[in-house]
Amino acid sequence: MFDCIIIGGGPAGLSAALVLGRSLRTVLIFDQGRPRHAPTRHSHGFLTRDGVSPAEFRRFAYKDLSAYPSVKMINEEVVDVRQGASGGVEVLSSTGKQAAARTLLLATGLKETLPQIKGLDSFYGQSLFSCPYCDGYEIRGKKLVLITESMNAFATARIIQHWSKDLVLCTNGHSILTLEQYRILGSKGIQVRDQPIHHLVGTEGKISGVVFTNGDQLYCEAGFVTPQLSQPSAICYKLGCQMNNKGAIQTDDFGRTNIRWIYASGDSSVVSPTQLIIAAGEGSRAAIGINMDLIQADF
Numbered sequence: 001m002f003d004c005i006i007i008g009g010g011p012a013g014l015s016a017a018l019v020l021g022r023s024l025r026t027v028l029i030f031d032q033g034r035p036r037h038a039p040t041r042h043s044h045g046f047l048t049r050d051g052v053s054p055a056e057f058r059r060f061a062y063k064d065l066s067a068y069p070s071v072k073m074i075n076e077e078v079v080d081v082r083q084g085a086s087g088g089v090e091v092l093s094s095t096g097k098q099a100a101a102r103t104l105l106l107a108t109g110l111k112e113t114l115p116q117i118k119g120l121d122s123f124y125g126q127s128l129f130s131c132p133y134c135d136g137y138e139i140r141g142k143k144l145v146l147i148t149e150s151m152n153a154f155a156t157a158r159i160i161q162h163w164s165k166d167l168v169l170c171t172n173g174h175s176i177l178t179l180e181q182y183r184i185l186g187s188k189g190i191q192v193r194d195q196p197i198h199h200l201v202g203t204e205g206k207i208s209g210v211v212f213t214n215g216d217q218l219y220c221e222a223g224f225v226t227p228q229l230s231q232p233s234a235i236c237y238k239l240g241c242q243m244n245n246k247g248a249i250q251t252d253d254f255g256r257t258n259i260r261w262i263y264a265s266g267d268s269s270v271v272s273p274t275q276l277i278i279a280a281g282e283g284s285r286a287a288i289g290i291n292m293d294l295i296q297a298d299f
């Protein structure tokens with residue numbers, strides 16, 4: 001019986017493991033190894049780690065954790081979780097490994113679904129990004145496109161134009177702007193292209209243009225796209241975790257969900273804004289909540 005099983009070995013789960021290890025707790029991390037920022041080459045904005053690759057980021061984290069022998073890790077997906085008869089939780093991995101713990105931390109991140117546009121996948125994370133705080137600096141002042149089918153298109157364009165005034169908003173044929181929003185965008189020099197997109201062009205990860213279904217082409221050097229975000233697994237729903245109106249797992253300030261001994265942290269409980277450093281902070285906070293609750297139960 002571990003003190004805590006952590007599902008998800010991104011910054012949230014690994015940071016929680018570090019704090020729990022330092023709190024003399026036995027911890028088992030299950031990680032499928034598909035962090036949300038995997039498509040990108042460089043991660044930015046994490047103080048002391050600005051610009052490292054996702055793989056390097058993990059290597060630094062594993063090195064920190066290797067100093068704490070009570071923290072173990074299994075690189076497998078958790079496919080089932082159930083609450084144990086006498087409290088605690090039991091988990092089952094994809095290869096049939098079973099483990100039990102007094103507490104469970106869900107640090108499973110978020111799943112992204114990109115607009116269905118031919119070619120988009122090959123540019124995502126290299127010259128097309130989703131977050132200006134992560135990648136806006138590197139493409140500042142360039143000729144940008146914003147590809148979005150979201151009702152937040154106007155607000156997103158307003159943020160992106162801060163990094164480059166040379167911006168074209170492509171709605172891919174979706175009616176997502178009001179007449180007033182068209183007017184304001186026009187007055188700010190932001191063009192809107194409403195035609196459905198046929199495909200994107202470019203080489204070696206670098207986007208160079210958008211081709212519309214009517215044959216028109218738009219030249220660009222980089223850009224942003226709005227993905228849809230959802231929980232990556234059904235575990236939180238199966239356990240009966242309460243969700244908030246953004247689709248995140250609802251927690252208190254110490255990562256506690258509505259179910260006793262089940263905690264959540266990172267993107268899966270935050271949704272916006274999502275950043276490595278925020279996820280790591282949330283993981284640390286949940287770990288402190290877990291340790292405090294265990295101390296209280298045992299005292």
Ligand SMILES: Cc1cc2nc3c(=O)[nH]c(=O)nc-3n(C[C@H](O)[C@H](O)[C@H](O)COP(=O)(O)OP(=O)(O)OC[C@H]3O[C@@H](n4cnc5c(N)ncnc54)[C@H](O)[C@@H]3O)c2cc1C
Nearest residue numbers: 008010011012032034036037043044078109266267275276
């Ligand atoms: C293209 C892109 C670029 C980004 N760049 C930056 C950046 O430069 N700077 C920045 O601060 N943020 C960046 N982000 C955001 C950042 O990636 C997230 O905020 C951060 O990864 C969230 O951390 P997390 O620990 O909550 O989740 P994740 O990092 O997504 O980790 C979750 C882990 O849980 C695992 N998992 C999920 N379900 C299971 C299961 N059932 N069993 C076992 N394991 C499971 C996943 O495989 C994954 O390894 C970027 C995001 C994207 C999409």
